[in-house]
Amino acid sequence: MRDFLSVLNSEQYDAVTHEGSPLLILAGAGSGKTRVITTKIAYLIKEKNVDPYSILAVTFTKKAANEMYERAIQIEEKAKYSQIKTFHSFGAWFLRMYGDVIDIPSNFTVYDDDDMVTLITKSTVGLTRQQASHYAHKISLAKDYCYGPDDLMLDEIDSDQNFRLVYRAYEKRLRSTGNVDFGDLIMLPVKILTENNLIRQRLLQRFRVIMVDEYQDSNVAQFKLLESLSGYGSNLSENPAYVCVVGDDDQSIYKFRGAEVKNILNFKSIFPNTKIIRLEKNYRSKSEILAVADDIVKNNNDRLGKKLSAERGNGKLPVLAFLPNQDEEAKFCADLIEQTHEMGIPYNEWAILYRTNAQSLSFESEFLKRRIPYTVVGSLKFYEREEIKDLLAFLALIVNSKDEIAFRRIINKPTRGIGATTQEKIINSARNEGIYDFVKYAKEHCESFSKKTSESIKSFVLMMENFYKTITEELKPLETPKKLSVLIDEICENSGLKEYHAADDEISGTQRVLNMQELSNSASLYDCTTEGLLAFLDHIELDRTLEKPEEENIDKVTLITLHNTKGLEFKRVVITGMELGIFPRQDKTGEDLEEERRLCYVGVTRAQNELYMTSCASRRMYGRTEFVLPSTFLKEINKDNLRILGHIPSSFKSNTEFHGGDYGKNGLSHPTFDDPIKEKYKVGTNVFHDEYGSGVVVNSVYSEENEVVITIQFENNSRKKFLPKYQENSLLVIKE
DNA sequence: CCCGTCGTTATTTTT
């Protein structure tokens, strides 16, 4: 057996060496699926003489794609000739090559959600930004299902006929810009492949092996892309490509974005003779952590079902801590991190997980106070910052002068005396004449405006022309090629953007100029040519995470949303905010609740050595302090699989036997015995209130001041909260 | 055109 194959277990080996029929690998969390894919790529090249050029492997994130690429070429260098990309960058690559058959120019850029909303407000007049944003979401979803504005099935997304009209107007306007949105990157290649036999045949000849990672999160459009690329489905080829997908139905967490678990459940029916291989050996987590994960996920009905075995053996019992409020929760986490740090555990072994980005705040302020270094993953959204979007709009307009959104964004920013009225005039009359090159139109028609306006337009056009010159200039002999950062610096200086944002830095203490510099730095890897610029924009649009290389090696705690942890692992994990209404969110039932449960499963299975979960009795939300109950997921965990700290809410205890709190340090010595008031008004107790009448106690928690707070549901359907301490005279307990 | 104030509104979101 070859070296690189000898490290595999028998199922992994089977998956790597399987051939002859479609392959579905059901890979549990931490079961080494990336190793399987990368080894399979190497194996095909090394042992099976497959041309690396004919292998296509797609994933969802740039990060995962990069990792796959790096690990594959480590085993087999020739893998660098394979296409290892994200779904969307594959779509962009495809469209730049074949888009012309449906009139998509090869110099398109990709509009993000924000640009979509702006374009919708311009293509359908009278919509508020909020309405437009609602439609934008629906249009994205429709594209995830491959439904165009005239598709009969569109009603399944939203049967409101206005939606159809808005979608149609948006499409028309979008096409006139020559740009595409994210949905188009998948939907349009599908359209081309299904309508154009020649191109489909060419691609089928090119890609003989197609692999998909994180398959559980693929949407219908991506499924269709896989189908048509590989020669399956309605255009079944006599010689289809070899298809291998890897996924875990238990980790599907993007249904709200059009991901269809059905793609995994129905794989067999579209790809005949599918071989299914399960990878159930977990090499990541200690057995106690997997026990908790299994307790939770087994409550889902909609799953193929599997049981992970812990190859790393036993470790510590996961900890569940009940805490009074989110400030205590932050302190609890900070205590854990500080105490272990004193014992030599680095910060970067810790990850704090939460459901919503807003929850990071209390951890950030506590960590800041205690000087615990941390990094917030995902919420930064570097490319959504105003100053960055401004710069990118200049770049986008330089490659594509039909880009209406970019034109609107920068024509008068910073203010150069081309106001809203002038802008609308230029855009509308240009559009009426069927001209979409707004810069050119403005240049040719500026005389129709007042002298002052006309001068402003002229100087704007001149500036744009100079930028254009910078990237198209022929290289003089012996001159070193310029880098793209030259163009960005030029834009910063000459457009006035730098001054404009510098002023903001002074006032609000932001770092906008620095951010602009950062963008310029990252552009220094690209040539100062149209091709270089397009590649740079592709890179940005298809990978919204800016990596700051110099910060990579600093020892920091990771603060991250549960969604963002997909594919990651940490030595020690704290899942915070395990409360009903927060996680799972209040409105989740049925299938949606199952998705929340999978999200919880994903969170738990990120932990390698230690897992902590925290649940607060009260939480500040929207400026209000609400009393909250423990998450339903906590009750699903077998009590023997947890060590419980803090005082246990009675609503939890009713499902679990008392375990005893033993957490005396860190100022967390809350009473772990029942106090008489709490016992007297425990959940389920029938009461009579002088003012409100008969009712029943539905909730009982401790306040921040450690006082018992009960919620009573009265017969007239009202709910009220009381401090029983002060209700001795008006609140009567009714004995059965 | 800039700035302040008031009122509204809060998921998750690989690309």
Place this chain on the structure above:
DNA sequence: TAACGACGGG
């Protein structure tokens, strides 16, 4: 609570 958009006055 906080953050952001809408609107009106200077």
